[in-house]
Amino acid sequence: MEQMPTEPSGATAALTFSIGGNLTVNRLGFGAMRLAEGAGHSSESLVWTGPDDPENARAVLRRAVELGVDLFDTADSYGVGANEELIASALFPYKAGTVISTKSGVVRPSPGEWIPLGRPEYLKQQCELSLRRLKADHLDLLFLHRVDPQVPLAEQIGALGELREQGKVRHIGLSEVTIGEIEEAVRTAPIAAIQSRYNVTDLDNDAVVDYCAAREIAFLAYFPLAIGAHASPDSPLAEVACETGATPGQVALAWLLHRSPCVLPIPGTRSLAHLAENQDAAKVRLTQEQLDRLTKTA
Numbered sequence: 001m002e003q004m005p006t007e008p009s010g011a012t013a014a015l016t017f018s019i020g021g022n023l024t025v026n027r028l029g030f031g032a033m034r035l036a037e038g039a040g041h042s043s044e045s046l047v048w049t050g051p052d053d054p055e056n057a058r059a060v061l062r063r064a065v066e067l068g069v070d071l072f073d074t075a076d077s078y079g080v081g082a083n084e085e086l087i088a089s090a091l092f093p094y095k096a097g098t099v100i101s102t103k104s105g106v107v108r109p110s111p112g113e114w115i116p117l118g119r120p121e122y123l124k125q126q127c128e129l130s131l132r133r134l135k136a137d138h139l140d141l142l143f144l145h146r147v148d149p150q151v152p153l154a155e156q157i158g159a160l161g162e163l164r165e166q167g168k169v170r171h172i173g174l175s176e177v178t179i180g181e182i183e184e185a186v187r188t189a190p191i192a193a194i195q196s197r198y199n200v201t202d203l204d205n206d207a208v209v210d211y212c213a214a215r216e217i218a219f220l221a222y223f224p225l226a227i228g229a230h231a232s233p234d235s236p237l238a239e240v241a242c243e244t245g246a247t248p249g250q251v252a253l254a255w256l257l258h259r260s261p262c263v264l265p266i267p268g269t270r271s272l273a274h275l276a277e278n279q280d281a282a283k284v285r286l287t288q289e290q291l292d293r294l295t296k297t298a
Contacts, residue, residue: 013257015282017264019218020171020192023140025099027257027264028282029071030064031222032087034268036079048111050082056270058090063272065095067279073220073266075103075145076126077114084133092135101141101220102130103175105148105156118148120159127163143173143195147181154188161189179211193218200237200255200294201226213260224265226252236297246284253281255294
């Protein structure tokens with residue numbers, strides 16, 4: 001029998017966030033990378049084609065909408081375009097309020113290679129291809145997938161800014177960047193969102209989260225579920241799960257929702273059951289003592 005989360009006395013987390021001040025979404029989104037063939041929990045190395053079971057993948061995406069997900073994250077490099085096409089095949093025409101975020105700036109010459117490529121002409125070309133694959137007249141949120149060290153950042157952001165001025169992109173984001181890079185980028189164009197790896201066991205981007213919170217910039221947390229020893233049966237995560245009646249995965253997501261109002265976790269899954277479990281994390285309340293205990297274990 002599936003265990004459902006209870007609601008002990010404790011803090012509740014705001015469950016919506018307005019990206020760029022005008023795209024209000026439920027904070028628990030969906031990361032579509034896991035739907036690509038070979039996509040592992042902690043490795044991007046084989047995100048090379050479409051899903052092994054496209055019908056199941058489409059069912060997961062449609063069920064996510066039914067469960068209230070309105071933020072879907074993908075990239076032009078996931079399945080070399082196939083992931084964007086999958087989203088369109090499942091969700092187009094899009095339900096009102098659905099926000100699709102995608103990423104550009106990484107080239108895939110082979111399954112094991114992820115190479116930053118931030119030349120302005122390439123970013124503009126990839127935007128056009130993403131629009132075509134997603135069957136969209138504009139991109140809600142376009143991330144620079146990785147900063148290309150061979151191209152001045154102002155030129156990379158300048159290209160995205162031009163796309164924004166043309167109405168092809170609504171908001172610009174950055175992925176896996178430092179505070180210094182964010183500050184440099186905003187001198188060229190407004191930045192509405194950051195996407196980086198972050199979870200209760202990986203706090204390397206703590207300072208970036210705080211920076212975003214202070215400026216009302218969305219922080220999309222990918223790989224949001226704890227792994228390894230921190231998620232073991234005798235871990236504090238498991239203890240808190242037992243105390244709340246939730247699963248460890250739900251507690252990990254609830255911790256992110258409590259961490260800051262700007263954090264938008266984007267868990268991904270191929271399983272309808274796991275999808276429902278992830279979305280139920282929004283019902284989990286954590287006390288301050290539980291939040292502190294989990295943070296201290298990272």
